[in-house]
Amino acid sequence: MIRFSHTYKTYPGPTHALRDINLNIDKGEFVYLTGPSGTGKTTLFRLISAFLLPSSRTVEVAGYNLSKMKPTDVPLFRRRIGVIYQDFRLLQSRTVFENVALPLEIRGERPGYIDQRVKEMIDSVGLYIKKDVYPCQLSGGEQQRVAIARALIHHPSVLIADEPTGNLDPDLSEDIIDLLDKVNAQGTTVFVATHDHDLVRRTSKRTIHIEEGQVVSGAKPFLNQPSLV
Numbered sequence: 001m002i003r004f005s006h007t008y009k010t011y012p013g014p015t016h017a018l019r020d021i022n023l024n025i026d027k028g029e030f031v032y033l034t035g036p037s038g039t040g041k042t043t044l045f046r047l048i049s050a051f052l053l054p055s056s057r058t059v060e061v062a063g064y065n066l067s068k069m070k071p072t073d074v075p076l077f078r079r080r081i082g083v084i085y086q087d088f089r090l091l092q093s094r095t096v097f098e099n100v101a102l103p104l105e106i107r108g109e110r111p112g113y114i115d116q117r118v119k120e121m122i123d124s125v126g127l128y129i130k131k132d133v134y135p136c137q138l139s140g141g142e143q144q145r146v147a148i149a150r151a152l153i154h155h156p157s158v159l160i161a162d163e164p165t166g167n168l169d170p171d172l173s174e175d176i177i178d179l180l181d182k183v184n185a186q187g188t189t190v191f192v193a194t195h196d197h198d199l200v201r202r203t204s205k206r207t208i209h210i211e212e213g214q215v216v217s218g219a220k221p222f223l224n225q226p227s228l229v
């Protein structure tokens, strides 16, 4: 479902953010990504969500070769993935309902369907009574749950979550992970970057660890398979 083959990403500077990344995540897996600050986790996620192109070699996600994707294919690809950003990225001028509805509006879904689906999704993250308030009226954990609802509203086959429990207390972190577990149980592939050592220590889930832009453990690469390049 997600595959990196000898992938590099260099920012102008140059900063070699990712070097020779080889990793493989199968459909339906729940995998953590760990590593010190500045080590390339967000960069890796930006490659998966096609917000950045690799500097060399390939990234494949949900059957798309992202290094060769035509710009016109990007919106179709984005329908397959859900993204929870490190900084939430909620629109401050839109209510909770309007933020969560946005991906469906962009897709041109029917208003009746949008209304029903968005209410259902907001209810599932426990925020129904706050559906008409603005992000600035919510706590950090509540904003995080709105970001999760928005990422899941279109039933993505892959969900990537960049520090979804960052800045939350342990109880709220548990709630968020329970929510991601449920999504995973319904078949969505889940890939979560985290600094949360407690979370990772307690989990039995597979963990990919990166340091200084290179995978140290957990990657399960398919090195012997031919790359799409």
Ligand SMILES: Nc1ncnc2c1ncn2[C@@H]1O[C@H](COP(=O)(O)OP(=O)(O)OP(=O)(O)O)[C@@H](O)[C@H]1O
Pocket: 011, 012, 013, 015, 017, 035, 036, 037, 038, 039, 040, 041, 042, 043, 044, 086
């Ligand atoms: N747009 C950019 N231009 C230049 N360098 C960048 C850019 N974005 C990130 N970097 C650099 O790339 C490296 C990896 O950054 P990245 O944001 O991927 O790290 P991270 O593992 O997500 O860190 P954190 O845990 O603090 O979120 C860092 O050295 C960072 O300074």
Ligand SMILES: [Mg+2]
Pocket: 041, 042, 043, 086, 162
């Ligand atoms: Mg980051």
